[in-house]
Amino acid sequence: MRIAIIYDSVFGNTAHIAEAIGRSAHSLGEVTMLPVRDAHSLDPAAFDLLVIGSPTRGFAPTPAIAEFTASLATGTTRAAAFDTRLDPDHIQPAPLRWVIQVGGYAANRIAEGLRHRGYEVVEPHGDFLVEAAEGPLKPGEIERAEAWLRQVAGSSPAA
Ligand SMILES: Cc1cc2nc3c(=O)[nH]c(=O)nc-3n(C[C@H](O)[C@H](O)[C@H](O)COP(=O)(O)O)c2cc1C
Structure with missing residues:
Protein backbone atom coordinates (compact mmCIF):
# COMPACT_ATOMS: atom_id res chain seq x y z
CA MET A 1 0.00 0.00 0.00
CA ARG A 2 1.35 3.46 -0.92
CA ILE A 3 0.31 6.16 1.54
CA ALA A 4 0.90 9.92 1.18
CA ILE A 5 0.59 12.15 4.25
CA ILE A 6 0.33 15.90 3.61
CA TYR A 7 0.00 18.24 6.54
CA ASP A 8 0.37 21.77 7.79
CA SER A 9 1.21 22.89 11.31
CA VAL A 10 1.72 26.30 12.90
CA PHE A 11 2.87 25.39 16.43
CA GLY A 12 4.03 21.82 15.75
CA ASN A 13 1.16 19.80 17.23
CA THR A 14 -0.30 18.70 13.88
CA ALA A 15 3.23 17.79 12.76
CA HIS A 16 3.54 15.48 15.81
CA ILE A 17 0.24 13.84 14.87
CA ALA A 18 1.37 13.49 11.23
CA GLU A 19 4.58 11.81 12.42
CA ALA A 20 2.58 9.36 14.53
CA ILE A 21 0.35 8.62 11.53
CA GLY A 22 3.48 8.14 9.44
CA ARG A 23 4.96 5.65 11.94
CA SER A 24 1.72 3.71 11.90
CA ALA A 25 1.55 3.81 8.10
CA HIS A 26 5.08 2.40 7.79
CA SER A 27 3.84 -0.95 9.04
CA LEU A 28 1.30 -1.03 6.18
CA GLY A 29 3.46 -0.05 3.23
CA GLU A 30 5.40 2.72 1.55
CA VAL A 31 5.00 6.18 3.08
CA THR A 32 5.55 9.63 1.57
CA MET A 33 5.25 12.35 4.17
CA LEU A 34 5.28 15.99 3.09
CA PRO A 35 4.65 19.33 4.75
CA VAL A 36 2.15 21.06 2.46
CA ARG A 37 4.71 23.62 1.29
CA ASP A 38 6.66 20.76 -0.34
CA ALA A 39 3.64 18.90 -1.74
CA HIS A 40 2.79 20.87 -4.87
CA SER A 41 4.25 18.36 -7.31
CA LEU A 42 2.60 15.38 -5.60
CA ASP A 43 0.89 13.02 -8.03
CA PRO A 44 -2.16 11.71 -6.14
CA ALA A 45 -2.62 8.90 -8.66
CA ALA A 46 0.65 7.36 -7.45
CA PHE A 47 -0.92 6.49 -4.06
CA ASP A 48 -3.55 4.15 -2.67
CA LEU A 49 -4.42 6.46 0.23
CA LEU A 50 -4.00 10.22 0.67
CA VAL A 51 -4.04 11.50 4.25
CA ILE A 52 -4.40 15.26 4.63
CA GLY A 53 -4.27 17.13 7.94
CA SER A 54 -4.33 20.66 9.30
CA PRO A 55 -4.78 22.57 12.52
CA THR A 56 -8.31 23.96 12.82
CA ARG A 57 -8.03 27.74 12.66
CA GLY A 58 -11.21 29.80 12.50
CA PHE A 59 -13.29 26.63 11.94
CA ALA A 60 -11.22 25.81 8.84
CA PRO A 61 -7.89 24.40 7.65
CA THR A 62 -4.91 26.67 7.09
CA PRO A 63 -4.97 28.57 3.77
CA ALA A 64 -2.09 26.38 2.52
CA ILE A 65 -4.06 23.16 3.09
CA ALA A 66 -7.27 24.68 1.70
CA GLU A 67 -5.42 25.76 -1.46
CA PHE A 68 -3.65 22.41 -1.76
CA THR A 69 -6.93 20.50 -1.55
CA ALA A 70 -8.70 22.83 -3.97
CA SER A 71 -5.92 22.51 -6.53
CA LEU A 72 -5.46 18.71 -6.32
CA ALA A 73 -5.91 16.92 -9.61
CA THR A 74 -9.25 15.17 -9.67
CA GLY A 75 -8.92 11.52 -8.76
CA THR A 76 -10.64 8.49 -7.37
CA THR A 77 -8.02 7.49 -4.80
CA ARG A 78 -9.12 6.84 -1.23
CA ALA A 79 -8.46 9.79 1.05
CA ALA A 80 -8.70 10.58 4.76
CA ALA A 81 -8.76 13.92 6.58
CA PHE A 82 -7.60 14.84 10.06
CA ASP A 83 -7.21 17.95 12.13
CA THR A 84 -6.07 19.18 15.48
CA ARG A 85 -8.45 21.30 17.52
CA LEU A 86 -9.00 22.66 21.00
CA ASP A 87 -10.17 20.16 23.61
CA PRO A 88 -13.72 21.37 24.42
CA ASP A 89 -13.04 20.61 28.12
CA HIS A 90 -10.36 23.32 28.07
CA ILE A 91 -12.47 26.05 26.42
CA GLN A 92 -13.80 28.66 28.80
CA PRO A 93 -16.35 30.16 29.11
CA ALA A 94 -18.80 27.38 28.13
CA PRO A 95 -20.71 29.43 25.49
CA LEU A 96 -17.46 29.79 23.55
CA ARG A 97 -17.21 25.99 23.54
CA TRP A 98 -20.58 25.88 21.83
CA VAL A 99 -19.60 28.50 19.23
CA ILE A 100 -16.45 26.55 18.36
CA GLN A 101 -18.30 23.25 18.04
CA VAL A 102 -21.04 24.76 15.88
CA GLY A 103 -18.44 26.55 13.74
CA GLY A 104 -16.99 23.24 12.63
CA TYR A 105 -13.56 21.81 12.10
CA ALA A 106 -10.80 21.64 9.50
CA ALA A 107 -11.16 17.91 8.79
CA ASN A 108 -14.75 18.33 7.62
CA ARG A 109 -13.70 21.10 5.23
CA ILE A 110 -10.78 19.08 3.91
CA ALA A 111 -13.09 16.09 3.36
CA GLU A 112 -15.62 18.26 1.50
CA GLY A 113 -12.85 19.55 -0.75
CA HIS A 125 -12.17 11.95 10.18
CA GLY A 126 -9.27 12.26 12.61
CA ASP A 127 -9.95 14.73 15.43
CA PHE A 128 -6.92 15.19 17.68
CA LEU A 129 -7.09 17.46 20.68
CA VAL A 130 -4.76 20.14 22.03
CA GLU A 131 -5.15 21.55 25.52
CA ALA A 132 -4.42 25.14 24.40
CA ALA A 133 -3.85 26.89 21.06
CA GLU A 134 -0.08 26.29 21.10
CA GLY A 135 -0.42 22.82 22.61
CA PRO A 136 0.40 20.51 24.15
CA LEU A 137 -1.53 17.63 22.66
CA LYS A 138 -3.91 16.01 25.11
CA PRO A 139 -2.32 12.87 26.60
CA GLY A 140 -3.08 9.79 24.52
CA GLU A 141 -3.58 11.59 21.20
CA ILE A 142 -0.39 10.19 19.64
CA GLU A 143 -1.60 6.64 20.30
CA ARG A 144 -5.07 7.57 19.04
CA ALA A 145 -3.53 8.93 15.81
CA GLU A 146 -1.61 5.68 15.26
CA ALA A 147 -4.80 3.67 15.73
CA TRP A 148 -6.79 6.04 13.50
CA LEU A 149 -4.45 5.47 10.56
CA ARG A 150 -4.82 1.70 10.90
CA GLN A 151 -8.58 2.17 10.98
CA VAL A 152 -8.86 4.36 7.87
CA ALA A 153 -6.33 2.24 5.99
CA GLY A 154 -8.72 -0.64 6.49
CA SER A 155 -6.62 -2.87 8.66
CA SER A 156 -8.86 -2.68 11.69
CA PRO A 157 -12.65 -2.54 11.93
CA ALA A 158 -14.42 0.83 12.14
CA ALA A 159 -15.06 1.99 15.69
C1 LIG B 1 -6.02 31.96 15.13
C2 LIG B 1 -6.46 30.61 15.70
C3 LIG B 1 -7.72 30.14 15.41
C4 LIG B 1 -8.15 28.92 15.96
N1 LIG B 1 -9.40 28.47 15.67
C5 LIG B 1 -9.83 27.30 16.22
C6 LIG B 1 -11.13 26.80 15.95
O1 LIG B 1 -11.93 27.38 15.20
N2 LIG B 1 -11.51 25.63 16.53
C7 LIG B 1 -10.67 24.91 17.35
O2 LIG B 1 -11.07 23.88 17.87
N3 LIG B 1 -9.40 25.35 17.61
C8 LIG B 1 -8.97 26.53 17.06
N4 LIG B 1 -7.70 26.97 17.31
C9 LIG B 1 -6.76 26.10 18.04
C10 LIG B 1 -5.92 25.35 16.99
O3 LIG B 1 -6.67 24.27 16.50
C11 LIG B 1 -4.59 24.90 17.58
O4 LIG B 1 -3.76 26.05 17.66
C12 LIG B 1 -3.95 23.85 16.67
O5 LIG B 1 -4.61 22.62 16.79
C13 LIG B 1 -2.49 23.65 16.99
O6 LIG B 1 -1.93 22.91 15.93
P1 LIG B 1 -0.49 23.28 15.37
O7 LIG B 1 0.44 23.21 16.54
O8 LIG B 1 -0.18 22.23 14.36
O9 LIG B 1 -0.53 24.64 14.76
C14 LIG B 1 -7.28 28.18 16.79
C15 LIG B 1 -5.99 28.68 17.08
C16 LIG B 1 -5.58 29.88 16.54
C17 LIG B 1 -4.20 30.37 16.86
Whole structure:
Protein backbone atom coordinates (compact mmCIF):
# COMPACT_ATOMS: atom_id res chain seq x y z
CA MET A 1 0.00 0.00 0.00
CA ARG A 2 1.35 3.46 -0.92
CA ILE A 3 0.31 6.16 1.54
CA ALA A 4 0.90 9.92 1.18
CA ILE A 5 0.59 12.15 4.25
CA ILE A 6 0.33 15.90 3.61
CA TYR A 7 0.00 18.24 6.54
CA ASP A 8 0.37 21.77 7.79
CA SER A 9 1.21 22.89 11.31
CA VAL A 10 1.72 26.30 12.90
CA PHE A 11 2.87 25.39 16.43
CA GLY A 12 4.03 21.82 15.75
CA ASN A 13 1.16 19.80 17.23
CA THR A 14 -0.30 18.70 13.88
CA ALA A 15 3.23 17.79 12.76
CA HIS A 16 3.54 15.48 15.81
CA ILE A 17 0.24 13.84 14.87
CA ALA A 18 1.37 13.49 11.23
CA GLU A 19 4.58 11.81 12.42
CA ALA A 20 2.58 9.36 14.53
CA ILE A 21 0.35 8.62 11.53
CA GLY A 22 3.48 8.14 9.44
CA ARG A 23 4.96 5.65 11.94
CA SER A 24 1.72 3.71 11.90
CA ALA A 25 1.55 3.81 8.10
CA HIS A 26 5.08 2.40 7.79
CA SER A 27 3.84 -0.95 9.04
CA LEU A 28 1.30 -1.03 6.18
CA GLY A 29 3.46 -0.05 3.23
CA GLU A 30 5.40 2.72 1.55
CA VAL A 31 5.00 6.18 3.08
CA THR A 32 5.55 9.63 1.57
CA MET A 33 5.25 12.35 4.17
CA LEU A 34 5.28 15.99 3.09
CA PRO A 35 4.65 19.33 4.75
CA VAL A 36 2.15 21.06 2.46
CA ARG A 37 4.71 23.62 1.29
CA ASP A 38 6.66 20.76 -0.34
CA ALA A 39 3.64 18.90 -1.74
CA HIS A 40 2.79 20.87 -4.87
CA SER A 41 4.25 18.36 -7.31
CA LEU A 42 2.60 15.38 -5.60
CA ASP A 43 0.89 13.02 -8.03
CA PRO A 44 -2.16 11.71 -6.14
CA ALA A 45 -2.62 8.90 -8.66
CA ALA A 46 0.65 7.36 -7.45
CA PHE A 47 -0.92 6.49 -4.06
CA ASP A 48 -3.55 4.15 -2.67
CA LEU A 49 -4.42 6.46 0.23
CA LEU A 50 -4.00 10.22 0.67
CA VAL A 51 -4.04 11.50 4.25
CA ILE A 52 -4.40 15.26 4.63
CA GLY A 53 -4.27 17.13 7.94
CA SER A 54 -4.33 20.66 9.30
CA PRO A 55 -4.78 22.57 12.52
CA THR A 56 -8.31 23.96 12.82
CA ARG A 57 -8.03 27.74 12.66
CA GLY A 58 -11.21 29.80 12.50
CA PHE A 59 -13.29 26.63 11.94
CA ALA A 60 -11.22 25.81 8.84
CA PRO A 61 -7.89 24.40 7.65
CA THR A 62 -4.91 26.67 7.09
CA PRO A 63 -4.97 28.57 3.77
CA ALA A 64 -2.09 26.38 2.52
CA ILE A 65 -4.06 23.16 3.09
CA ALA A 66 -7.27 24.68 1.70
CA GLU A 67 -5.42 25.76 -1.46
CA PHE A 68 -3.65 22.41 -1.76
CA THR A 69 -6.93 20.50 -1.55
CA ALA A 70 -8.70 22.83 -3.97
CA SER A 71 -5.92 22.51 -6.53
CA LEU A 72 -5.46 18.71 -6.32
CA ALA A 73 -5.91 16.92 -9.61
CA THR A 74 -9.25 15.17 -9.67
CA GLY A 75 -8.92 11.52 -8.76
CA THR A 76 -10.64 8.49 -7.37
CA THR A 77 -8.02 7.49 -4.80
CA ARG A 78 -9.12 6.84 -1.23
CA ALA A 79 -8.46 9.79 1.05
CA ALA A 80 -8.70 10.58 4.76
CA ALA A 81 -8.76 13.92 6.58
CA PHE A 82 -7.60 14.84 10.06
CA ASP A 83 -7.21 17.95 12.13
CA THR A 84 -6.07 19.18 15.48
CA ARG A 85 -8.45 21.30 17.52
CA LEU A 86 -9.00 22.66 21.00
CA ASP A 87 -10.17 20.16 23.61
CA PRO A 88 -13.72 21.37 24.42
CA ASP A 89 -13.04 20.61 28.12
CA HIS A 90 -10.36 23.32 28.07
CA ILE A 91 -12.47 26.05 26.42
CA GLN A 92 -13.80 28.66 28.80
CA PRO A 93 -16.35 30.16 29.11
CA ALA A 94 -18.80 27.38 28.13
CA PRO A 95 -20.71 29.43 25.49
CA LEU A 96 -17.46 29.79 23.55
CA ARG A 97 -17.21 25.99 23.54
CA TRP A 98 -20.58 25.88 21.83
CA VAL A 99 -19.60 28.50 19.23
CA ILE A 100 -16.45 26.55 18.36
CA GLN A 101 -18.30 23.25 18.04
CA VAL A 102 -21.04 24.76 15.88
CA GLY A 103 -18.44 26.55 13.74
CA GLY A 104 -16.99 23.24 12.63
CA TYR A 105 -13.56 21.81 12.10
CA ALA A 106 -10.80 21.64 9.50
CA ALA A 107 -11.16 17.91 8.79
CA ASN A 108 -14.75 18.33 7.62
CA ARG A 109 -13.70 21.10 5.23
CA ILE A 110 -10.78 19.08 3.91
CA ALA A 111 -13.09 16.09 3.36
CA GLU A 112 -15.62 18.26 1.50
CA GLY A 113 -12.85 19.55 -0.75
CA LEU A 114 -11.57 16.03 -1.43
CA ARG A 115 -15.04 14.74 -2.28
CA HIS A 116 -15.50 17.70 -4.59
CA ARG A 117 -12.34 16.60 -6.47
CA GLY A 118 -13.72 13.07 -6.81
CA TYR A 119 -11.83 11.29 -4.02
CA GLU A 120 -13.38 8.52 -1.95
CA VAL A 121 -13.20 9.90 1.59
CA VAL A 122 -12.91 7.22 4.25
CA GLU A 123 -14.28 7.91 7.71
CA PRO A 124 -14.11 8.72 10.52
CA HIS A 125 -12.17 11.95 10.18
CA GLY A 126 -9.27 12.26 12.61
CA ASP A 127 -9.95 14.73 15.43
CA PHE A 128 -6.92 15.19 17.68
CA LEU A 129 -7.09 17.46 20.68
CA VAL A 130 -4.76 20.14 22.03
CA GLU A 131 -5.15 21.55 25.52
CA ALA A 132 -4.42 25.14 24.40
CA ALA A 133 -3.85 26.89 21.06
CA GLU A 134 -0.08 26.29 21.10
CA GLY A 135 -0.42 22.82 22.61
CA PRO A 136 0.40 20.51 24.15
CA LEU A 137 -1.53 17.63 22.66
CA LYS A 138 -3.91 16.01 25.11
CA PRO A 139 -2.32 12.87 26.60
CA GLY A 140 -3.08 9.79 24.52
CA GLU A 141 -3.58 11.59 21.20
CA ILE A 142 -0.39 10.19 19.64
CA GLU A 143 -1.60 6.64 20.30
CA ARG A 144 -5.07 7.57 19.04
CA ALA A 145 -3.53 8.93 15.81
CA GLU A 146 -1.61 5.68 15.26
CA ALA A 147 -4.80 3.67 15.73
CA TRP A 148 -6.79 6.04 13.50
CA LEU A 149 -4.45 5.47 10.56
CA ARG A 150 -4.82 1.70 10.90
CA GLN A 151 -8.58 2.17 10.98
CA VAL A 152 -8.86 4.36 7.87
CA ALA A 153 -6.33 2.24 5.99
CA GLY A 154 -8.72 -0.64 6.49
CA SER A 155 -6.62 -2.87 8.66
CA SER A 156 -8.86 -2.68 11.69
CA PRO A 157 -12.65 -2.54 11.93
CA ALA A 158 -14.42 0.83 12.14
CA ALA A 159 -15.06 1.99 15.69
C1 LIG B 1 -6.02 31.96 15.13
C2 LIG B 1 -6.46 30.61 15.70
C3 LIG B 1 -7.72 30.14 15.41
C4 LIG B 1 -8.15 28.92 15.96
N1 LIG B 1 -9.40 28.47 15.67
C5 LIG B 1 -9.83 27.30 16.22
C6 LIG B 1 -11.13 26.80 15.95
O1 LIG B 1 -11.93 27.38 15.20
N2 LIG B 1 -11.51 25.63 16.53
C7 LIG B 1 -10.67 24.91 17.35
O2 LIG B 1 -11.07 23.88 17.87
N3 LIG B 1 -9.40 25.35 17.61
C8 LIG B 1 -8.97 26.53 17.06
N4 LIG B 1 -7.70 26.97 17.31
C9 LIG B 1 -6.76 26.10 18.04
C10 LIG B 1 -5.92 25.35 16.99
O3 LIG B 1 -6.67 24.27 16.50
C11 LIG B 1 -4.59 24.90 17.58
O4 LIG B 1 -3.76 26.05 17.66
C12 LIG B 1 -3.95 23.85 16.67
O5 LIG B 1 -4.61 22.62 16.79
C13 LIG B 1 -2.49 23.65 16.99
O6 LIG B 1 -1.93 22.91 15.93
P1 LIG B 1 -0.49 23.28 15.37
O7 LIG B 1 0.44 23.21 16.54
O8 LIG B 1 -0.18 22.23 14.36
O9 LIG B 1 -0.53 24.64 14.76
C14 LIG B 1 -7.28 28.18 16.79
C15 LIG B 1 -5.99 28.68 17.08
C16 LIG B 1 -5.58 29.88 16.54
C17 LIG B 1 -4.20 30.37 16.86
